[in-house]
Amino acid sequence: METNCSNYSQGKKLNQIWNEKMKVLVLNCGSSSIKYQFIDTETKTALAKGLVDRIGMTGAVLSHQRYDGDKIKIAGEILDHQIAIEYVLGVMLSKNHGVIDDKKDIEAVGHRVVHGGETFSGSVFITDEVVNALTDNIELAPLHNPPNIKGIQACQRILTNTPQCGVFDTAFHSHMPPKAYLYGIPFELYKKHKIRRYGFHGTSHLYVAHRAAEMMGKKIEELKIITAHLGNGCSMAAVDRGVSVDTTMGFTPLEGLLMGTRSGDLDPSLILYIMSKEGLTVSEAGTLLNKHSGLIGISGESSDMREILAAVKDKQKRSEFAFELFCYRIKKYVGSYAAAMGGLDALVFTGGIGENANEVREYVCKDMIFLGIDLDEFKNQNNEEIISKDNSKVKVLRIPTNEELVIAMDTARIVSEMKK
Amino acid sequence: MQEEKLRLEDLLGASASLDPKAGINTVAIIGAGVMGQGIGQTIAAYGFEVLVVEKDITNLEKSKVNLADGIDYEIKRWAMTNSDKKAILGRIKWQTDLKNIDEYDLIIEAVEEDFDLKVSVFKELDKLAKKEAIFVSNTSTLSLTKISEKTSRPDKMIGLHFLNPVPKIPLVEIVKCLYTSNETVEFVKDFVSKIGKTPVEVYEYPGFITTRSIVPLINEAMHILLEGVATAKDIDTAMKLGYNFQYGPLEMADMMGLDEVLTWMETLWKTLGEPRYRPNPMIRKLVRERKLGRKTGEGIFKYDEHGNKLL
Numbered sequence A: 001m002e003t004n005c006s007n008y009s010q011g012k013k014l015n016q017i018w019n020e021k022m023k024v025l026v027l028n029c030g031s032s033s034i035k036y037q038f039i040d041t042e043t044k045t046a047l048a049k050g051l052v053d054r055i056g057m058t059g060a061v062l063s064h065q066r067y068d069g070d071k072i073k074i075a076g077e078i079l080d081h082q083i084a085i086e087y088v089l090g091v092m093l094s095k096n097h098g099v100i101d102d103k104k105d106i107e108a109v110g111h112r113v114v115h116g117g118e119t120f121s122g123s124v125f126i127t128d129e130v131v132n133a134l135t136d137n138i139e140l141a142p143l144h145n146p147p148n149i150k151g152i153q154a155c156q157r158i159l160t161n162t163p164q165c166g167v168f169d170t171a172f173h174s175h176m177p178p179k180a181y182l183y184g185i186p187f188e189l190y191k192k193h194k195i196r197r198y199g200f201h202g203t204s205h206l207y208v209a210h211r212a213a214e215m216m217g218k219k220i221e222e223l224k225i226i227t228a229h230l231g232n233g234c235s236m237a238a239v240d241r242g243v244s245v246d247t248t249m250g251f252t253p254l255e256g257l258l259m260g261t262r263s264g265d266l267d268p269s270l271i272l273y274i275m276s277k278e279g280l281t282v283s284e285a286g287t288l289l290n291k292h293s294g295l296i297g298i299s300g301e302s303s304d305m306r307e308i309l310a311a312v313k314d315k316q317k318r319s320e321f322a323f324e325l326f327c328y329r330i331k332k333y334v335g336s337y338a339a340a341m342g343g344l345d346a347l348v349f350t351g352g353i354g355e356n357a358n359e360v361r362e363y364v365c366k367d368m369i370f371l372g373i374d375l376d377e378f379k380n381q382n383n384e385e386i387i388s389k390d391n392s393k394v395k396v397l398r399i400p401t402n403e404e405l406v407i408a409m410d411t412a413r414i415v416s417e418m419k420k
Numbered sequence B: 001m002q003e004e005k006l007r008l009e010d011l012l013g014a015s016a017s018l019d020p021k022a023g024i025n026t027v028a029i030i031g032a033g034v035m036g037q038g039i040g041q042t043i044a045a046y047g048f049e050v051l052v053v054e055k056d057i058t059n060l061e062k063s064k065v066n067l068a069d070g071i072d073y074e075i076k077r078w079a080m081t082n083s084d085k086k087a088i089l090g091r092i093k094w095q096t097d098l099k100n101i102d103e104y105d106l107i108i109e110a111v112e113e114d115f116d117l118k119v120s121v122f123k124e125l126d127k128l129a130k131k132e133a134i135f136v137s138n139t140s141t142l143s144l145t146k147i148s149e150k151t152s153r154p155d156k157m158i159g160l161h162f163l164n165p166v167p168k169i170p171l172v173e174i175v176k177c178l179y180t181s182n183e184t185v186e187f188v189k190d191f192v193s194k195i196g197k198t199p200v201e202v203y204e205y206p207g208f209i210t211t212r213s214i215v216p217l218i219n220e221a222m223h224i225l226l227e228g229v230a231t232a233k234d235i236d237t238a239m240k241l242g243y244n245f246q247y248g249p250l251e252m253a254d255m256m257g258l259d260e261v262l263t264w265m266e267t268l269w270k271t272l273g274e275p276r277y278r279p280n281p282m283i284r285k286l287v288r289e290r291k292l293g294r295k296t297g298e299g300i301f302k303y304d305e306h307g308n309k310l311l
Helices: A005-009 A081-093 A128-136 A145-158 A187-193 A202-216 A268-278 A282-291 A294-299 A305-313 A317-341 A351-356 A358-365 A377-381 A403-419 B008-015 B034-045 B057-076 B082-091 B115-128 B144-149 B182-194 B210-226 B232-243 B249-256 B258-272 B281-288
Strands: A023-029 A034-040 A045-053 A061-066 A071-075 A108-113 A164-168 A224-230 A234-240 A243-247 A346-350 A395-398 B026-030 B049-053 B092-095 B106-109 B134-137 B157-162 B171-176 B198-203
Touching: A023 A081, A023 A145, A023 A403, A034 A081, A034 A403, A045 A081, A061 A081, A071 A081, A081 A145, A108 A145, A108 A403, A128 A145, A145 A164, A164 A403, A202 A224, A202 A234, A202 A243, A202 A346, A202 A395, A202 A403, A224 A317, A224 A351, A234 A317, A243 A317, A268 A282, A294 A305, A294 A317, A305 A317, A305 A351, A305 A358, A317 A358, A346 A351, A346 A358, A351 A358, A358 A377, A358 A395, B026 B034, B034 B049, B034 B057, B034 B082, B034 B092, B034 B157, B057 B082, B057 B092, B082 B092, B106 B115, B115 B134, B115 B144, B134 B144, B134 B182, B144 B157, B157 B182, B171 B182, B182 B198, B210 B232, B210 B249, B210 B258, B210 B281, B232 B249, B249 B258, B258 B281
Parallel strands: A023 A108, A108 A164, A224 A346, A346 A395, B026 B049, B026 B106, B049 B092, B106 B134, B134 B157, B171 B198
Antiparallel strands: A023 A034, A034 A045, A045 A061, A061 A071, A224 A234, A234 A243, B157 B171
C-alpha cells in the first residue's frame, strides 16, 4: 500500500493526519552504521535513541540513550546489519537499560529510505514486492539504498510479525512538474537511465512546511512556502499549497546550494575541464566535488558554519567569500522560487545552520522588502520562532526539523490504515 | 557511562544469537615494499583491518612515512580526504615479526621476487597460521605450484597479481596454481570485488596476461626508437592518440622502472624461448647506466625531482 503525499495537501493539519498512537522503531541504516529512535507517537517523544557504529569492522560499538538520560555503550562483534539490529533489540529489552519488556511492544518499524526513484511517491507498507522495487532503484543511490534494504530484510527476519514501512527522502518531491524535474539533455537519457531531478530531505521539507502553516494558523493549501533545510547537506524547496513543485537538489544531493563540503550548482563543463587539467579520474572528481568543495573548498578553513562565522569576525577573506557565496545562493533561490510559485507567504529556515546561524538568515533576508520579506533583527538574533516583523507580508520562520518523528508518524498512519 | 567492554551477552544471557558469518575479515601482508604498502592501503581503504609485517625496522618506518606522504599528496590534489587518511592509517597495524599471525584469514606475501625467500616465508607461515587461512603470493614470474608444494596447504595457495600503483589500478589477476581449489578461488574472487578491484582469472604461466602482453609492446617501441624511425615523444603520442592509451609505451616503461621491465623480458625470454621477448640492447644499456626511469630522474625521458616528465 502506498500513500500519496497529496494526502498532505488537502487542507488537513499534521495533527489531523498524524493522530495514531503507536510505539515505532525508526531506523536509519547507513553502510556501516545504524541510527535509531524508539518513538511514542502519542507524546511525540523518543523513549530511546542511539547509534550502532563500525558495523562489520573491529571496534564496533552501540551507544544507547534512554529517555531518562541513562546511557550505555556496548562493544561487540557486530558483523552485519542483522546482528546490529539484534543488538539494538537486546539493549531495548535489557533489564537495566531497556524500554520494552517484549519485542511485541515495538508496534511498527519505520525505515528511512533515501531513494524511492519514480516508483514511490509516498511512504509505503513494506512487502516483498516493495523490497524488489527498492532493489531496482539501487543504481540511483548506490551508497544509500543497499544498507537501507539490508536493514529492512534484517527486520523482516528478526521482527517477523511487526509491520514495517519505508519513508523516502525523495517522495515529497515526486509531484514536481516535468519542467522542474527534467534536465536539458536528450529525453532518451531520462527514459533510459531515469536521469532526472529527484530532490532529497523530503521528510524535513514536508514537516517544516506543515509546521509553518500551523504556526500561521492557516491551511497549507492556502500557502506558498519556501523551505530551506541548511545542515550538513543543504536544500530548498518551493512548497506550493502543500506540494513541492521544485527543489534545489537534483539527480544526486550534489546539486543546488553550496554546502559544507559540496559544490552545489556549477557549469557542467567545469568538471571535464578540471579532470583534464588536474589529471583526475571520475571517482577522484567525485571526491573533489563532494568532499573538498563548498565551505571548506572556498575558505580553506572549515566545513562548519560556526567556524566560518568565527573566521569572518576575524576578517579572513576566504571565509568571507565562503559565507557570502553560501548565503547569496540561498537568496537567489528565494527569488527564483517566489517567481516560480507566483508569490510567497512564508520562508522557513531549518537544519543546524538554518536554526542557529542568525547571520545567514540576516544576509538572505536583507533588502528583500520588495518581495514582502521584512526581517525583525532583534527576533532573528534571539533565535525566536517567528523572526519577521509583525507587519511583514511574508512570514519568516525558524522551525527545528524532526525527520525521525515524520518517519514514526507516517509509519503509524500507514499501519493503522492497513489494520482498518 | 558503563564499561565499554560490556557485551550483549552480559545483558541478555547466552540467548542472543551472534553466529558470525564466514568471510575474510582480517588480512596480513608480509613485506612493506612498494607493493606491500600499496596493497595494504587499498585493503584498509575498503574497511578491512590489515597487519603489515616487515622484518626490517628501517624499511617498516620508511614504508609508514611513504604511505602517509602518498595519501597527503592525494589529499592535496583533492582525490582523497583527511578522514580517508585517518581511517586507512587507523586500520593498519605494523610489526616486525609474525606474532598473532594465527588470527588472520588471508595472508598476502609481497616480499622480493626470490624463490627461496618466498618459500621460506610460506614455510614459516604454514607452521603459524590457522588451518583455514588462505595464502596469497604477489609473484608475477615465479612458479606458484612449486612454492605451494613446500606447504601443507597447496589447495589454499593462490596468486594475486596487483599492478603498481595498487590503489589506482582497478585490476587484479587471480592466479590459479595446479592445486588451488575452487573454494579458494571463489573466496578470493569475492574478496577482490570487496576491495573495489575487477578480478580476472588466469592459470599459472609466465607473465599472466598483463606482463606478457605489455612487455613485447614496450620492446617493440624501443626497437622503433633504436632504428631511428621516430622520436620517443612521437612514438608515445602515436600510441596514445592512435589507440587511446593513457600512457605511451616508453613513458610506461619509465614509470615501471627499466630494471623491472628488463627482468620481465629476460624471464619471459628464458621461460618461453620466443625471440620476441629478447631485450632490446637499448634497455640493457640504460639499465647498465642506472638510468632506470622516473625513479632515478632519467630513463628514456628525463624527470624533475617530483617525477614530472621534462618536456
